[in-house]
Amino acid sequence: LKLVAIAATVAALAVPSALAGTPKLVGTVGPGFTITVTQNGKKVKTLKAGTYVITVKDRSAFHNFRLKGPGVNKKTSVSKQGTTTWKVTLTKGTYRYVCDPHKTIMKGSFKVV
Numbered sequence: 582l583k584l585v586a587i588a589a590t591v592a593a594l595a596v597p598s599a600l601a602g603t604p605k606l607v608g609t610v611g612p613g614f615t616i617t618v619t620q621n622g623k624k625v626k627t628l629k630a631g632t633y634v635i636t637v638k639d640r641s642a643f644h645n646f647r648l649k650g651p652g653v654n655k656k657t658s659v660s661k662q663g664t665t666t667w668k669v670t671l672t673k674g675t676y677r678y679v680c681d682p683h684k685t686i687m688k689g690s691f692k693v694v
């Protein structure tokens with residue numbers, strides 16, 4: 582039992598350590614009609630090209646979060662809530678994030694340089 586517990590601990594640590602040093606972003610949608618992408622609590626306007634870990638917080642059962650741009654088109658489910666983590670490689674260009682059902686009002690973008 583002790584060995585199992587140690588193995589489980591090692592497995593749990595393996596994923597975060599592999600991503601250590603990777604810049605973090607947070608995408609949040611809902612519970613109201615809001616959608617944001619932040620880094621260290623500030624709205625993202627420009628980023629350097631590279632690999633990022635984005636934690637997506639989908640806080641509504643009638644919104645979703647989609648990130649779309651060069652090489653990336655990922656989304657959460659409209660009907661589900663929860664937190665998801667994506668590892669994305671961002672290259673030069675414009676990335677847009679939207680809530681698909683309300684994309685005319687729930688949208689934003691940032692540039693990767």
Ligand SMILES: [Cu+2]
Pocket residue numbers: 643644645680681682683687
């Ligand atoms: Cu929406």
